[in-house]
Amino acid sequence: MIPRYSRPDMVAIWSPATKFRIWYEIEAHACDAMADLGVIPRANADAVWKARDVEFDVARIDEIEAVTKHDVIAFLTHLAGHVGSDEARFVHQGMTSSDVLDTCFNVQLVRASDILIEDMKALLAALKRRALEHKDTVRIGRSHGIHAEPTTMGLTFARFYAEMDRNLNRLEKARYEIATGAISGAVGTFANIDPAVEEHVCAKLGLEPEPISTQVIPRDRHAAFFAALGVVGSSIENIATEIRHMQRTEVLEAEEFFSAGQKGSSAMPHKRNPVLTENLTGLARLVRMAVVPAMENVALWHERDISHSSVERNIGPDTTITLDFALARLTTVIDKLVIYPDNMLANMNKFRGLVMSQRVLLALTQAGVSREDAYKLVQRNAMKVWEEGKDFKTELLGDAEVLAALSAEEIEEKFDIGYHTKHVDTIFKRVFKD
Numbered sequence: 029m030i031p032r033y034s035r036p037d038m039v040a041i042w043s044p045a046t047k048f049r050i051w052y053e054i055e056a057h058a059c060d061a062m063a064d065l066g067v068i069p070r071a072n073a074d075a076v077w078k079a080r081d082v083e084f085d086v087a088r089i090d091e092i093e094a095v096t097k098h099d100v101i102a103f104l105t106h107l108a109g110h111v112g113s114d115e116a117r118f119v120h121q122g123m124t125s126s127d128v129l130d131t132c133f134n135v136q137l138v139r140a141s142d143i144l145i146e147d148m149k150a151l152l153a154a155l156k157r158r159a160l161e162h163k164d165t166v167r168i169g170r171s172h173g174i175h176a177e178p179t180t181m182g183l184t185f186a187r188f189y190a191e192m193d194r195n196l197n198r199l200e201k202a203r204y205e206i207a208t209g210a211i212s213g214a215v216g217t218f219a220n221i222d223p224a225v226e227e228h229v230c231a232k233l234g235l236e237p238e239p240i241s242t243q244v245i246p247r248d249r250h251a252a253f254f255a256a257l258g259v260v261g262s263s264i265e266n267i268a269t270e271i272r273h274m275q276r277t278e279v280l281e282a283e284e285f286f287s288a289g290q291k292g293s294s295a296m297p298h299k300r301n302p303v304l305t306e307n308l309t310g311l312a313r314l315v316r317m318a319v320v321p322a323m324e325n326v327a328l329w330h331e332r333d334i335s336h337s338s339v340e341r342n343i344g345p346d347t348t349i350t351l352d353f354a355l356a357r358l359t360t361v362i363d364k365l366v367i368y369p370d371n372m373l374a375n376m377n378k379f380r381g382l383v384m385s386q387r388v389l390l391a392l393t394q395a396g397v398s399r400e401d402a403y404k405l406v407q408r409n410a411m412k413v414w415e416e417g418k419d420f421k422t423e424l425l426g427d428a429e430v431l432a433a434l435s436a437e438e439i440e441e442k443f444d445i446g447y448h449t450k451h452v453d454t455i456f457k458r459v460f461k462d
Contacts, residue, residue, distance in 0.1 A: 033311065038352040041139050042345035048084040050132040051103055054229055055119050056080075058211060061228035062221075068118040075115035082110050100125040122221030124214045126332060130245040131209035133340060135233055137253060140348035141203035147355035148196045148260075152189060154362040156460060159185035163452060166445055167281060167372035168383060173273075175383050178376060178448040181282075181367060186459045188267050193459075195260045202256035205249050209235035215331040216241040243332035247325045250336075254322035254343060257351055261315030264354050268305035268312070271361065275302040281372045285364035304361050311354040318343035381420035382413045387442040388424060388434075395433040405430055 040046060056076045063073035084106065093102035100120075108116040120128075163182030168175050211226035212218050218226075223237070230237045238245050274282040284304050286292075292299030321343060325336035376383060385406050392402035409427055412418040424430050424439050431439075 033353045034349050035352055035356060038140060038143050038349050039345075041136050041143075042349065044086040044089075045084065047132060047136070048086065048089065048103060050135050050233075051100070051128050052079060052082075052084070052107065053233065054128050054131055054211075055104075055107070055123075057229045057232045058121075058123065058221075058225050059119060061225040062118065062121060064228070065222055065224060067222070068121060072115055072118045075111055076107075076119060078112075078115075079107060079110040098125075100128055122213050122219075122225075123211060124243055126244045127211045127213065129337075130241075131211065131229070131233070131235070133344060134206050134209060134235060134245065136344065137206045137250075137348070138203055138234065140344075140352075141199060141206070143352055144257075144260075144348065144355065145196065145199050145203065147352055147359070148192060148199060151355055151359045151362065152192055152196065154359050155185050155189040155192060158362055158365065159183075159189055159456070159460075162367060162369075163456060164449065165367065165369050165372065166376065166449065168376040175376070175379060177383050177386065178445055180449055180452055181369075181372065183452060183455060184270065185362075186456060188263075188270075190459050191263050191266065195256075195263055198256040198259060202253045206253045207235050208238040208245060208249065209233060210238040210241040210245050212238070212241050212243075215243050242328075242330075244328065244336075247322075247328065247336055250340070251322045251326050254318045254347060257347055258316040258319040260351060261312040261354070264315075264358055265309050265312035267358060267362075268308040271305045271365065272302045272309070275300075275305075279371075279375065280368060281375060282365055282367050284361055285366055304357060308354055308358055308361070311350050311357075314350050315347055315354065318347040379413055379420070380418070381443055382410055384420065384443050385410050387447065388430075388439070391438060391442055392430070392433050397433050 056073075056079075059068065059073040059076045062068045063070040084103075089099075089102050089106045092105050093099050096102050096105070104116075104120055107119065111119070159182045161182070162185065163180060165181040166178055167181050167184070169177055169179035209226065209230040210216070211221060211229050212223075213221045226237045271282060271284070273279060275284065283300060284302050286300045291297075292301045292303075321339045325339055328336060389399075389402050389406045392405060393399050397405070405427065409418075409420060409423040409430070412423050413420045421439065421443055425436055
């Protein structure tokens with residue numbers, strides 16, 4: 029991923045230096061296990077740890093690979109140069125390249141998951157804080173982009189919190205799904221390596237042994253992992269889209285923080301654009317872009333092919349780096365989001381009480397009017413608001429058929445905003461459980 033959308037901790041997980049360090053640990057721990065089993069001399073296993081503090085020369089490994097056309101062999105050749113060719117002769121004994129590649133990849137995905145989980149917790153904290161801050165800040169709810177009935181800004185933040193809390197659970201499950209390793213040798217039969225080696229290596233790396241591998245770890249695990257990340261990306265876009273709509277000039281119920289010295293347009297000095305949430309919308313597309321290739325990686329030929337390899341070399345780093353950046357950016361947006369309660373009230377009252385139409389409809393039916401007739405009575409007065417700019421309550425109070433069923437006091441009561449917010453506390457208890 030390009031530096032513009034990258035954060036250093038996540039990038040470091042995917043650096044060649046980190047990858048080779050994990051490869052080394054896999055090989056060294058495997059040697060330890062084989063020595064414990066008496067398969068190789070203990071002195072040879074101990075010798076491998078001489079490279080414990082070595083900074084592997086990435087450029088040199090690349091040079092060797094240019095000749096061998098095989099990355100794992102290139103690494104093993106380089107490692108032998110630090111350990112000694114005789115001492116290193118038992119390194120990789122009974123193993124196949126996928127034992128190293130797949131186990132390493134899952135270690136990297138687990139580490140990436142840990143960062144993403146912490147990112148999500150930070151976002152949840154920001155959403156909860158803003159939800160509590162604006163629990164009673166009334167705004168108009170919209171369906172199809174059209175005014176519907178009153179809600180609160182706190183409920184908007186709360187529903188995003190609930191969605192992201194589900195995503196936290198998905199990330200935790202995705203981490204569990206991917207936290208397996210395989211040191212099972214060619215075609216996964218353990219013919220040339222004891223299963224105890226796999227158990228030892230996995231324990232050292234914080235993984236569980238894959239119950240059954242072929243020559244690769246089953247890719248349904250990776251498909252589930254990237255699918256979970258794709259859902260998180262869609263939820264990021266969901267929040268970003270709401271903010272972008274709220275920031276539109278004719279709405280302006282909220283906007284991204286506009287810092288001193290910030291410029292909105294090279295041509296129009298007045299502009300304050302929702303650039304961060306537009307950026308998040310684009311980044312969400314990149315995260316979701318990994319889902320289909322990950323799904324298609326599940327079907328491999330027989331015990332192994334490498335059609336998945338090129339895909340994962342891209343989507344592993346790119347997707348986790350992008351999502352890490354996006355979650356951090358969204359947290360900043362939520363933390364600093366500027367809310368305009370007065371504009372929310374002004375927008376809600378723009379159509380002069382029209383949003384209370386359902387309450388009047390229900391009151392008429394409760395007063396004995398058929399639903400069909402009640403709907404006609406309410407709609408004909410509502411259309412005067414839409415088409416002639418009338419005041420809804422005034423029109424109802426002047427409608428003899430409405431007054432035949434409801435008193436003026438009963439009509440007046442139907443315009444109480446508090447009616448729509450009476451269960452906010454109940455919803456908050458459900459969402460935040462405190």
